[in-house]
Amino acid sequence: MSIHQKTKALILSSLFLSNAFFSQAHNVSKGYEKPTDPLVVQNLEEWQDLKFGLFMHWGTYSQWGIVESWSLCPEDESWTQRKPEHGETYNEYVKNYENLQTTFNPSQFNPQKWADATKRAGMKYVVFTTKHHDGFSMFDTQQTDYKITSSKTPFSKSPKADVTKEIFNTFRKDGFKIGAYFSKPDWHSNDYWWSYFPPKDRNVNYDPKKYPERWANFKKFTLNQLNEITSNYGKIDILWLDGGWVRPFNTIDPGVEWQRTIKVEQDIDMDKIGAMARNNQPGIIIVDRTVPGKWENYVTPEQAVPEQPLSIPWESCITMGDSFSYVPNDNYKSSQKIIETLIKIISRGGNYLMNIAPGPNGDYDAVVYERLKEISGWMEKNQSAVFATRTVAPFHEGDLYYTKSKDGKTINVFHIDEQSNYQSPSDLSFSIPEDFKPRSVKILGLSSKVQWKQKGNRIQVQIPDERRQLKYSTVIQIKQ
Template sequence: MNLKNLFFSILFSTSAITVNAQAHNVSAGYEKPTDPQVLKNLEEWQDMKFGLFMHWGTYSQWGIVESWSLCPEDEDWTQRKPEHGATYYEYVQNYKNLQKTFNPTQFDPSKWAKAAKAAGMKYVVFTTKHHDGFAMFDTKESDYKITSPNTPFSIHPKANITKEIFNAFRSDNFKIGAYFSKPDWNTEYYWWSYFPPKDRNVNYDPTKYPDRWQKYKDYTFNQINELTSEYGKVDILWLDGGWVRPFSTIDPSVEWQRTIKVEQDIDMDRIGTMARSNQPGIIVVDRTVPGKWENYVTPEQSVPDHTLDIPWESCITMGNSFSYVPNDNYKSSKKIIETLIKIISRGGNYLLNIAPGPNGDFDQVAYDRLKDISSWMDKNESAVFASRAIAPYHEEDYYYTKSKDSKLIHVFHTTESKNSYLKPKSGYNFSIPDGISIKTIKLLGSNEKIKWTQKDGKIFIKDLNASPDYAAVFQLTVK
């Protein structure tokens, strides 16, 4: 398959594309890394399958979509609430003043790590800085940060939130991912106050003001240098804001990329080389920008409708929003597990976003979902981790994976159209992957002896007494 000439179609398999979802095509032009340490890290990451994403910042106090309301674009996810400001500039000032009241005193990252680990999550990606420019780490480049005296939480012993999260999750053997926004709408080097901002892009022409753009490049370089040199081992550098890119990389077939009118080359070779020097083997994810610094691709709020032959990860919200919204509509445990099954059967990873609230904790319903997932994962984790896709991938209600050594095949049965899992009345029947001979079959999580027959390339299982939760998983031992 020639990835340089093909864009993969995307099937949106979540219940809806939410207000802040910047859905995009999977990047063409993927370049496989050549660094052995990066390849090793990437292989380990692909084995992990399930990760935790967290969008968190001062915006959680208003319960709004992260950052986007600062952007003067008339899109659903950028709508401003009148009570937060009568004019755009009043709104912006009130938004920035949220720094002065941000005090998440219930912040306890070890609690999150414990719940996520029990649910089978094995890596975490945290928003160290979103597009609004507020740093959730102790940057030296700006006073718009969690550790500033202007922020009440700065006197808390765990004030450097990014460091505390990284340390807590690392102690539970998670791989550590640093989300970082390349655009920064707070700094004069990106949104220069001499001009009004027009949209999400830089509000001046970097080719006309190269000295100012160079200061922005240095500002960005320095912050990423801080994150990759002062916060312990970092395994993933997850860069968002794909409109900050060389103009030559714009794909005019992608609608949002057509809004980029000026050169915004931030010198990813310089940034990536520095990050690799600080963190040998680090995975760099320069989202939607094809080339050597997009080590895996990241369809958002969506799942590809077929397997991809490149590393990929779907980032999907547990609720409707990436950021904290009071009384958000959380997906059911069954839906989350079925989405995980769908993703791993197509060879991908599932990065599930949970947004902390202004008090510094998750909603209880998020913990409830993680507990449900934990119960299912305890029985079925051997079918999830270190698995790879195998044809036929997906047939009707059945999904397939295999172990990396190909000695085990796992067949998942789901009932996605039902509110609860129901065994098929006629029994289970599913295809056997081509060229495979089966020696034994067992239902994970059950000691029941499986009675099965094989005919015309299919397995038939009837009279099963066990009643699995959320999804049934059969483990087939290959002869």
């Protein structure tokens, strides 16, 4: 996972929301290519209407309560540190990590419980980690036995052992768009980290040009796994590919620190993968993170929100806690902070992909359900200002944030106050576009008639005493 750099015309100035578990910074790739396939264009438009999605990092690592996969990587970073109790030497640690497969038994796994809670909170698509960098497949692949459905894994005896299938079927039935996260690098594969050499860093540990047959085997393995995911798991709307160091060497941006560590060609043949995926799933959105070109259909700043609207489709992936993976007693963000973040993101034209990590028992922490319930109360009243909206100037003025309906006939103005528990002010004054002619003004969630007046392109609104009922924000909806 990681933070993206600048698009051609707009500088991404990132507002960091959490300092913990910043594995690497994902840059927003230069040179975005707009898709031309009409089915992909339509899917992207629909996806941009959804605004709020669920991300889930889950694997055997949840048993140790550590950052996903990265402790296997021999890079000396604070977020990749190994705990001595899990192995004194690197090789001992890897053996114990991989042995987590033999104890993984999330007996409380119930995806319907997740779908019910997240749907009420307004989430409309899900992206699930079918395989992270450690190579453990959370789906029933035929390419390796390092998988949740292997007889080595206790949970394989459950009728819900193929958790990817259970999650996708459950959420799809509830109207969610379905996204499959997949790591291009695979640190368990002997064709990526070849056991003949020790791994040096996150990259392939041999030169693919020197050993072309081994790299060809890895490409075939990757293609086969992605063919399984896009063939055997029903309709999939998004293929979310992580591990941007696996890329053609000529696409490296030397201005990005982590990309400078790539020393060899790691072309995985995205044209072949993309064609296969689109053949299996017409119109599927493909997100080849940080690799500019036709297979990065939208960009994905991580743990950050652009300060300005971007002119291309984008999504901020941000954790509800501090970590993408399950950590006991994680520090979960308040509902107010989550809603403020959502408002900022949608006012700048993006989607908010919020990560919630299931624990080793197969369920979320209880506090997660509390947050989702609180968000659902706000969403119930304010959803018309959130979904199927687009950016509108002035985008942001002080504590005010704007969206508009796609037909341009409605403008929504959000007021937030990040300094305290939210209290609505008695009046608000704000500008509107010069050519917008307001006919009605209401405050979402309040029944009282609203007193307002217009002077030039500014509107002043008196907020009734009912405002004390408002939580997290005041949302003013103006129609012309």
